[in-house]
Amino acid sequence: MNVKTVRQDRSREPSLWPFAALIGAAGAAMLVYALPDAPGWLSALALTVCGTGPTSAHAGLLGAVLLVLGWGLARGRQTAWALTLGLLVWSAAAETEALLAPSRAEPWRLAPLAFAIIGLWHARTHFQVPLNAGRLRQTAEFSAVAVVAVLLLGGGGLFIERGSFATPVAAGDIGREVVSAAAANPGPAEFDGPSWQLNGLALLCGSLLVIALAWLMASAPAPRPGGRAQRAIVRAMVAHPDSETLAPFALRYDKSYVFSPDGRAAIGYRVLAGMAVAGGDPVGAAASWPDAVEEFAALVRRSGWRPAVLGAGPAALELWAAQGMRRIGIGDEVVVDAAGFSLDGRAMRNVRQAVRRTERAGLVVEVLPERELEPGLAGQLRRIHREWLGPSGLEHGFAMNLDAMARGAHPEALIAVALAPEGYAVAFQRYLPAAQYGRAPALSLDVMPRTPLSPNGVNERLIVDVIGYARIHGYQRVSLNFAAFRPLLSRARSAPGELTRTQRATIKAIGLLDPLIQVDSLYRFNDKFQPGWVARSVLVGSWLDLPRFALAAFGMEFALPYDRRRTGRAVTAGEESVELQGGAQPVEAAAPLRGHRG
Incomplete structure (x- = not known):
């Protein structure tokens, strides 16, 4: 479909807000009318909505229901449309x-009702x-459980308190009182004094009704992650020349796919x-993006979801804009030209010193495909990775991180390992082969764990050696980390006096958050490495979605803890990787890791 045609189709889509605003305003008015000291002019509005002067309980229940329906109409829910109609x-x-x-009639109400019915239809x-x-x-x-709870708890409570009724009641009267309270109607019986039982039962039933309506109109549940067959198809698309440097991260175990x-x-x-x-740009042939x-x-x-893209590159921005999505620049991907990279020159002095420091410490770097890892070395790498992740042991990332570290699930990945003179691993980095918009293949950095006692400069050494490996093996570019707010941080270093007040405040906020997310230190x-920069963006369907x-x-x-799928799928990813290795159990290093201080 032509991008221009899609944009025109989106512009012709009508707004649902007039319907939602009308129903929502009616609901808000009824809630206010239910208050003890509601303005007198609301009586005429309540008469318009209900056709009669409702009780406070009725007005409150109807107001809550109308607000939920208004929300559903604003979100385009067919259920809200049908219930409202x-x-x-x-x-x-x-x-x-x-x-x-x-x-008893208010025939003038038929005119606005007819207009609303015709408009909705x-x-x-x-x-x-x-x-x-x-x-x-x-x-x-939920409704079945709620009905049983109301009948048992509400009816049982009223039966226990039957002596408090002003007039004797029978078991059948208790049932009618429960039904009356559920409908927010005053029943035929009355309590001697305040009736917390009836009022509480009415409030409970109204709340359960609103919860059931909201649940009924909620967006579809999150789909299951793609299975092995789908990931095999996506893996082939990742290798397509049109795929970009974030394409390999589409293979995460927790992602679902649309083709x-x-x-x-x-x-x-x-x-x-x-x-x-969505994580990054589409993968596969650009003509089908x-x-x-x-x-x-x-x-x-x-499905009733709200769309967003995290880490969108420049090649797909127009496609997302055609869907009416709004763009926010969040920083730049760090890309090094492997052929043109050199340690010569004053600008590379810090990197040269870091590399020499590790050489003096006796570190040796090996770069090899993940499928060639020996079981003992793979176990050491997994242990380094777990310790690097911290107590939770949960893999981070979404748009620019992969999973199943050194378990054979991604055999095409390259592992750069820093080995101490004694032969054990002290740090490593994983890189994923990717294309770059039709250019020669590239390598994309995944993670760079290290032990706390590894020598300073080990990450620089690993990156330099990987760039050399890329140059020899035909990889044109090496994509490193993501530099959030890079244009702002660069300007703060080059021309601090030209910053606006808002930019200075943003720089201070970044400094406060740096111990947690390391924005400034990662940029520096x-x-x-004197890299190139590829702008990356966030896209949302509406600014209200931010x-x-x-x-x-x-x-x-x-x-974070509320991301329950991350905890639920972590073990499954390991099990799947074991299957890919032919059922062999992973071998962990028996001896504890020993650090080496340079």
């Missing part, structure tokens, strides 16, 4: 029936998020907090 039709039918008793095709079968099943299970109709391009994504976050992006956008709309480390995107992105990147 049903309420309007039911209200119009009740008003028509009331015409038989003119003293006319816009029916624009509510594109269908009822999710999984959510329907969950709502039905272009011709099967030549794919997008790896995850869903967290209702955000469907527009169709893959369109398929992803269609899936997001059908990368800048030592808080939720931040919640999802931080959970994915830093394996």
Whole structure:
């Protein structure tokens, strides 16, 4: 599909906000009307909404329901559309029936009800998020449990307190009181004094109803990660010349996939907090990228998620913009030209010193494919990696990190290992072969763990040796780390007096956060290699999605506790890698790692 055509189609899509705003405003008005000291002018508005003067309990329940329906309409939920239309039709039918008793009728209400019904019916095709079968099943299970709880707890509580009723009641009367409280109606019986039982039961039933409605209209659950067959297809797409340097990270065990109709391009994504976050650009043939992006956008709309992209490169920005997504520049990918790299010159003095420091310490560097790792060495690397991750042991990253370290799941990866003179590993780096927009193959850095006692300069030494390896073996570029806020940090170093007040405040905030996320120190480390920079961006469907995107992105990147899939899939990834090795169990190093101080 042509990008211009997609953009025109998006511009013609009608806004659902008028319907949502109307229903939401009615709900807010009813909630205010339910308050003890509500303004008198709200009585006329309540009469318009309900056709009669509702009790406070009725107004509160109806207001909460209307707010949930308004939210569902704003999100394009077909369930919200059907329920809202049903309420309007039911209200119009009740008003028509009331015409038989003119003293109770408010016939003028039929005009706004008719306009609302006609408008909703006319816009029916624009509510594109269908009822999710999984959510329907969950709502039905929740409702069944809620009904049993109300009958047992509510009915049992009223039966125990039956002596507090003003007049004697029978068991059947208790049942009617429960039904009346569930509908927020005052029952025929009355308590002697305040009725916390009936009021509490009414509040409980109203809350359960609102929760069931919200659950029914929630977005689809996160899909299961792609299986081995899908990842095998994506692995072939990663090797396509059109794929870019972040393409290998689409192979993470926790990512799901959406494919272009011709099967030549794919997008790896995850869903967290209702955000469907794609990692980097599509992988595979660039000619099929527009169709893959369109398929992803269609899936997001059908599922009720909010779209986002983390780490988008320049090649796909126009495709995402055609879907109406907003761009935020977040920094630059660090890319070194392997053929032109040299340690000569004053600018490379710090790197030369670091390399010589490790040479004096006797460190030896070996670069070999992951499939050629001996079991003992692979066990040492896994142990270094676990200690580097910290107590949680959870693998971080989403857009620029892979998984299953040294377990054979990614046999094409290159491992650069720093060995102490005694022969054991003290640090390593993993690189993934990738293409770069149709150019010669590139290497993309995954992680660079090291032991605490490894000599200073070991990371510089490993990078320099990998760049030399790339030059010999035909890799044109080596992609290193990601430099967040790189343009701002560069300007702060070159022209600090030209910074605006906002930029200076941002620099101070980065300095405060640097012990946690190491933004400035990582930029300074990368800048030592005199690299090139490839702009990377975040894209969201709406600026209002930014808080939720931040919640999802931080959970994915830093394996925060609310990212439950990360904890649930970590073991599975190891099991799958064992299968790929033919069932052999991984061998761990028996002796503890020993550090070496240079």
